[in-house]
Each structure stands twice: as C-alpha cells, then as structure tokens.
Amino acid sequence: MKRLLAISAVAGLALVTGCTAGTESPGPAPTSATADDPVTIEFWHGFTADSELKAFEDTLAGFKQKFPWITVKATKAIQDDQILQAVRGGNPPDVALSFTTDSVAQFCKAGIFQDLNPYLTAGKIDPATLFPKVIAEYTQYEGKRCVMPMLADTYGLYYNKKLMKGQQPPKTLSELADLTKKLTVRDADGTIKVAGFVPSSQMYENAPIHTGVMVGATWTNPDGTSAIGSDPAWKSLMKWQKDLTDWFGYDKLEKFRKSFGDEWSADNPFQKGKVAMAIDGEWRNAMIAADAPDLDYGTAPLPVADDQAARYGAGFIAGTVIGIPRGAKHQEAAWELVKYLTTDTDALVTLSNAIRNVPSTLPALRSPDLKKDPNFQTFLDVFANPNSSTLPAHINSVFNQQTLQEAQIAWESGRKTDLDALLADVDKKINEKLKLTAGG
Template sequence: MTRRVAVALTAAALGLTAACTAGGDSSGEGPKSDEKQTIEVWHGWSAAHEVKAFQDAVAGFNKVHPNITVKLVSGQTDERITNAIRGGNPPDVVSSFTTDSVGQWCKSGAWQNLAPYIAKSKVDLNIFPQAVRKYTEYQGVRCAMPLLADAYGLYYNKDLMKGEQPPKTMSELTALAKKLTVRDPDGTIKVAGFIPSAQYYEHQVQHLAPPFGVTWLTADGKANFASDPAFQAYLKWNKELLDWYGYDNVKKFLRSLGQEFEAANPFQKGQVAMAIDGEWRTKFIEKEAPKLNYGTAPSPVADDKQSTYGGGFIAGTVIGIPRGAKHAQAAWEFVRYLTTETGALVTLSNGLGNVPSTVPALASPDLKLPPQFQTFLSAFKHPASTTTPPTPNGNDYIVRFQKFVQDEWEPGKVGDLGAALTKLDREVNDALKLAGG
C-alpha cells in the first residue's frame, strides 16, 4: 500500500522501551562503509511499479558503492519494524510512511540520532524545505531523513463535473457535491459528489481538518480540540453534508466501494466526482485508469481562510537507521544517497509519483510527471501548507480524534460537542503525560 493509513496505528503498536539514551547512535559500529557487505533495507511500497522504482534507485546506489549489496524487503509496516527493533534483530535501514511517529522514534532512541553521520558527511540540510525538516526531527534530535514527500489536493472527474469549475471554498464544495450527486429513488447513492465522512479513504481527519485552519497542539504541546474553534467548524461542516446524504446511505455507499489502492478505486471508476487524495494517485490513474478525464486543484478551504488557498496538508516518507543495525555506516551511505542525490530522488519521484523532497530535485528538468501533478508541487512549496506536529507518543492524538469522529460524531451520538472535545483533550493529555510529554 502506498500511503498513508497513519490513523490506523496506535501508540501501543509503536511503543518502544529505549535500550539506550534517546537519540543515541552507533555510528562507529559495524564494518566500514568501504568494506564488502550486505545491508538489509525494509520499505513499505508493494505495488509492482513502486517496487521497480525503488530497485531502479538502488541500481544507481550500487554504481557508486559496488561493495555494498542491498537486500530489499518490500511491504513492511511500522509494527513489523517495531517488533524487529524490540527483538534486537532489526534491518540496517527502515523506511516508514508515518511521519507522526518520528517524535516517538527520536525520543526513545529506536531510530538512531543521525547528527554524527550528517556532520561527518557535511550534508547541508538547507536543501530540504523547512516543513520537511520539521517532520523529520523531534526536540532537536534528527533521527530520520525525508525520502520524497506527499501533498494533498482535490481530484475531480471532468466528465462528471460537466463544465463546473473546481471549488475553492467549503461552501462551494458543499453546493457542488449536492449538485453532482446522483441517487436512486430510495436515496441510495449511485454517484457521490463528495463524501465528507472521515471513513472514506483519504478523507480522514488528518487531511480534511487542516483546510479549516486547525491548530492541533497548543504552544506547550497539549491537545487543542476544545479551545480551537476551527475544529468545531470542521465537524459542523462534516455533519451537515453527511446528514444531507443520510448517514445510513453513506455507510451503505462506503460498503459498496472498491479498495483504495486497487483499480476499483471509486474515483477511478467514476463513482465519486470529487475527492481529496495524495499526489501518488496520478501514478495509479496512469496505470489503472488511463482514459479517466480528470483534473486536480488545491484543497478547498474554509470560507474565512481563503488567503490559505493553494496550500494543503503535507507529509512524507521518512527513512532512518534503527537501533541495533549491524552495518550502520554502510546504512548511512545508503540513506544519504537516496535522500540527497537529485538523480535518486528524480528516479523515485518519476516511478512512484511522489513529490521530490529537496529543492534541487523539485527543479530538476528530468522530472517526468503528468500536468495534474503541478498542483502538488505547488502545494508542497506553498507557505500555507501544514503538517501534523510530532509528539512523544506518535500520532495518538490523531488516532483519538479520528476514532471520536467516526465512532461518535458521525453516527450522531454526541450531544454536547464542547464537552465531548474537552473530554477528548483530557484523554489525549493523559496519554501524553504517560509518554513523557
């Protein structure tokens, strides 16, 4: 699976007991990087075109470091990575789609502090945009490097839109969603203009709340759900459009849909007119629905946040060296090559359909991406683009908010919203306290 079911993770699944000080490293251990050796690299990509793209990038590394054989293991999850580190038998390099977990990995020392490697190699971190640098470190400890990035925007089916322009505000999105929806006489949804439910693929809270201008955490790192009115604005928009469809109708529609990362994806099949999704969808459309007549645009924003239009939610794949890696120095050479060499990033970007994560790679003339991809390149560089801040227990606060929305808010089980959000804040803060936050 390409991306990013971060909210399916729990803090418990990522919990690690540090066997060394937080951010500790073992950069002096193992064979020297110029010795003949084999390193094992775990990554999460699994689709055929994704696996090939990674292999192509590794071929470039092998030309520079012929003494280092790279054993690639695809389709790996954070849980498997965590279990391997816990068991004392990790691979040499690990890659994850879950930027939310960086805080936990850095704090526990599960992923090594890369500062000694970076200093020795004289890597200039200014080649990475500021937002990228932020989500690869925690409290001054950089335990991850960015490996491509994700930006989110609006996909729209031009044939279903029938000449309508993509909406720029949430009120425009709501009106157009209603106009484009097609139902059977009993209310069953045949074609959805836009599904607001957090249970629809990439419409999870992490991606649809930011256009309302939410601030996830307070300045001192505490939950901010009850204090920030933007959360209530998001929730009220979500519920009003959901109620227009009918909650039971939406649930029935969701059960009828194909899988997100298969050719039966409902946007690719013309069952959904508009959807928020990541840039990688362009590559899946190219492979699985090449005749689809579609466009992309920035995510619509709240009506009172129109100055932020053009930005979007951004995150990315991260890569690092786990505690206990047996070939740490060779592992760093691999990490450095994939994350800083323009040629490697362009190869990966072209093959995976992801946003390059360095400034030079973003400007490379060798990028071969469809016109619809420009939306995501622009969003990635936009000053209004945001990401979710790291915490010592990973994405626990996102998991809890997602669960609240899909299990309580959307089914209509919440009476007093303010009180419910205050309770959520308390639960998040209690969990943060247990994690040392």
C-alpha cells in the first residue's frame, strides 16, 4: 500500500544525507545463514491494518518453515523517519521496509541501505529478468541497488456504478470533466452533496506524481534539472484542474473535501458514496472488500489528455521497497528474509492476494494462484502497459514533488494567477536545490 512520506522523514533524510554520504561500510562478504547459527532478526515495516498484519504473519510463517533457525521479530507502524533516526543512532533494524520509492536515490547515495548487488551476484539473481523493467529501474540509483521491490502499486480510476447511472468510465480528461458535472449533486445553496470527481491536487491520491501520467508530463531533463516549466503538459493539466475546480467553486470544493474521513479508514468518501469517481491504487480493492462489501463499483485506467488517446491504459507505478540498513547486526540472515519477501513466488502471491498489491516479479504475475477478479485485473493491465511509468530516481525527489504541489495549490486556489511565472519559479527552486545537493 502506498503511503506518503512524512515531512519529518524528509527532514531526517536530509540530516542523514549530510552526515553519512560516502561512509557506507561494505560489510562482510555475502554468505547464507545456517542452522548452525540460530539468530533473531529485527524487521521494521509500516503496515497497520488487521488484514495486512495477518497477511504478514502468514508470510513470515512460511519463511520460518523454510529457515527454522531464523526468528523474525516484526515491528509494525514504522515510518521512514524512524528508520533514518535508527541508522543515525547506530541501532538500526536488520531489515526495514519503506512505502515510498521517492527516496531510493537518497537511500542509495547516502548509504542508508546497503548495496545488495553482491548478494544478488552471489545468489545468481538477475533483476533484469526477474522484475519488470520499471521496477528494476526504481530500486537502484547510479548502479547501486540498495533496496529490492516487495509488491508494487499502480493507479487507476474507481467508479461507483450506482452513482454513474449507466455511464461508462471516461477515457479522456474532457470526458472526465463532462461526467463530473453530470454526476455532481448540490443543495439549493450550492453546497456539494456528491461530487462526480474531486479535481483538487489536495485530494488524497491526486498529487502530481499520480496525475502527471495522465498527460505524459516530464519531471526532469537528462541532467537532472527541472523540466516542469518547459513541458506544456504540466500547464495543460493544471489548467484542466483549475477549470473544473472553478466550476465547483474553490471554497465550496474545499469545504466538501475537508468533510471527508481518513483516507485509510472505512470513512473514505468513495466507499461512503460521496464521490462517484476517484483516483486510487490497487489496494483500495481490499479495503472496499473489508469495509464496504456491498459497494457496487468498477475500476478503469486513468483518463488521458484528449490528444493522447493512444496512451489510454497507462498509469503510474511505484511500490514498497525493502532492504538491509547500514549497521544491521545480522546481515546474512537479513538477506535471507529480504530475498524471500522479494523473490519467492509463493510469498509474493500470498501477500498480493491478501492486501491486493501487484506482485513485483514476473513469475508471481504469471502464477495461477494469483487472484485476478475484474477490478484487480485492471491494475495488472496498467502495470503491464508499456506506457506506464514511474518517477525517475532523483536525489531531491520528495522536494521536487512538494514544490510542484505547493504551486498547484496556489494556482487552483487563485492565490497565483500567472501560471507561466509560477512554473518558472518551480524550476528555479528545484534547480537551486539541485545545485546544493548534487555533490552532497
């Protein structure tokens, strides 16, 4: 399940980067843990939902059967900032999981997680043939593969069939805007009761990292500098969002949005029938099954720009990553767990079926044991689409995203009215930050 990196984690990462770049210890040569050396390893992860925790218990039970001499002590609800602080303090877990790929470049560059290439070489594991191309790319930076993928996330459009009233899911942004207006229900005073779609960039998964793929937008130039201001796709997307926001009325839309329950709870507005269509990840299928089993809904790829109809079916891809933090006490046993959770087909299928994330290896994707109901199949198809993409690895990935989203909020709220100047300022901030960190 994708969760956003907390601001405190970004600050922590900056501190670790500044203190540790280039100081990673190579550690001992890769070997396998053996029955002659019983060991208990610490595993930190961020999962919290009961269904997720049960899935992990079942998966770790399978690991215990295969490696009975390794005991795994799992700690839930861990966020990136806690991992970073533990690395700084010299007391990291043996294995740590992160919900975001945004910081992989920093993790690898600063040595927060150890380079796993020696283990892969020793185990004759070829990431290029085991993982789909996008996944193989987002788990490494400058030749260092410091994390492995453990399930993947793809994004699509969820739609409430009852609220759609027989309408088919939109394939273009124009169709999405028209259908949004048809399906929106207001009180006499204009108060929104049901929204066809909430266009605000502040709406849950509507961040530019997910919506940019709808227009094929580019984040960076080959040299790492910002391409946001020079790529007309961003301007097109932001104008589309603002036009629809203005149709609602920004203040009325914000009042409606702020009335929503927590995204990860049973009070999610899509599950409550307050929103007819919503951008979300594949994991929402499992949450609907648990919290709103009677909801009649469907899934579809994200709509695309009207002049890019051939790209329909594509989406954004990211995922959970896992690795061995610098300073881990039991590195060989830790590698066995990392390898199991990221390469064992049965383990990946068990987790995918339980929490409805996309399997991250080609064998797991082909497994006959993988549950493939129509609403989940949508995300498997998006995952396989050659036009699907991820955010290129960048040492300032989180900063770049935050800078653009802050600009989007200023634009859609009407606080900024010159879009060209606003996006030029985004480029300026991103490029200045790059100059400060490029050699760090």
